Amino acid sequence: MKAETEGTTRADRNAALVEVMLLAAMADGKLTEGSIQTLLRRVLERPEFDGTNPDEISALVEKSVKRLASQSSLESILQRLRDRLPTHQNRLLAFGLAASVALADKKATRAELGLLKTFQAALGIAEDEVAELVDVVESGRPLNEVLGEPLERLYAEVMVLVTAADGKMKPAESRALVESLASDPLFQEIDAARAQSYMRDSVEALAEQGLPERLRVLAHGLTTHAQRVRAFGLAVRIAQSSGRPSAAELRVLDMLQATFGLADDEVARLRAEVR
Numbered sequence: 001m002k003a004e005t006e007g008t009t010r011a012d013r014n015a016a017l018v019e020v021m022l023l024a025a026m027a028d029g030k031l032t033e034g035s036i037q038t039l040l041r042r043v044l045e046r047p048e049f050d051g052t053n054p055d056e057i058s059a060l061v062e063k064s065v066k067r068l069a070s071q072s073s074l075e076s077i078l079q080r081l082r083d084r085l086p087t088h089q090n091r092l093l094a095f096g097l098a099a100s101v102a103l104a105d106k107k108a109t110r111a112e113l114g115l116l117k118t119f120q121a122a123l124g125i126a127e128d129e130v131a132e133l134v135d136v137v138e139s140g141r142p143l144n145e146v147l148g149e150p151l152e153r154l155y156a157e158v159m160v161l162v163t164a165a166d167g168k169m170k171p172a173e174s175r176a177l178v179e180s181l182a183s184d185p186l187f188q189e190i191d192a193a194r195a196q197s198y199m200r201d202s203v204e205a206l207a208e209q210g211l212p213e214r215l216r217v218l219a220h221g222l223t224t225h226a227q228r229v230r231a232f233g234l235a236v237r238i239a240q241s242s243g244r245p246s247a248a249e250l251r252v253l254d255m256l257q258a259t260f261g262l263a264d265d266e267v268a269r270l271r272a273e274v275r
Helices: 010-025 033-045 054-070 074-084 088-102 110-123 127-139 151-163 171-183 192-209 211-221 225-239 247-260 264-274
Strands: none
Touching: 010 033, 010 054, 010 074, 010 088, 010 110, 033 054, 033 088, 074 110, 088 110, 088 127, 151 171, 151 192, 151 211, 151 225, 151 247, 192 211, 211 247, 225 247, 225 264
16 A cells, blocks of 8 residues: 555555664663563554554564664664655654653663654654653553544545435445445555444544534644545545435535635546546
8 A cells, every 4th residue: 555645655664663663672782572562562553554464563573673784874774764754644653653662661761762862853753742742652642642543544534424414324325435445445454343443433523523623633634635635535435426415415525625625626526537
């Protein structure tokens, strides 16, 4: 699966995330069992690694150790990390994961703190972002509180907003939603259980927070034009799945267009592509 706007692959990104954690684990010159366990726990809980089985994770860690050992300098390692983590969201995640490893025993050493400062500078993380990430890690809260939701979750929510527009999900809409999840390359690494949780969480969030707040969350999470165009295209696919969109669905599409700042000609093109 390709990253949103860059040429990096999911495998590239995940390898970079593992390498960042390994560097934090080895900051003192040794790789302890406790650090490895923290690393594996963080990997398993992150949606970026969905669909990766334990053997693949072990192989990825082993390969990453060898890759790090083969690099000539820390600067060359950092450059490769920047290349494979092109978005600020990915870099925030990388720093958060590194901090979770460095602070796993509740007391970071001078070497670990120094490496985190190096990561901060290399990845362009602001001081307030560092403070927020460290606070989340130290309190044991999930990184999503700072990072927001995974893109796949946000795309799924866009589709749910349309299906829930008139208070009921039509059979055709339900089929279109499932087909979108099954056929779109974006979701190919998402297993059925995770997809179901995305749908369930989206419905619950809409019921608890209301449409205006969820639109704000989507605008905050889908930051690039390409992401917003893709999200709107998914929404259009759902709205037009049963033929003619209802008035309520059209209102949601209008609100999404305004929220995402899409031009009328872009919207017309996306609607024409779905017909």
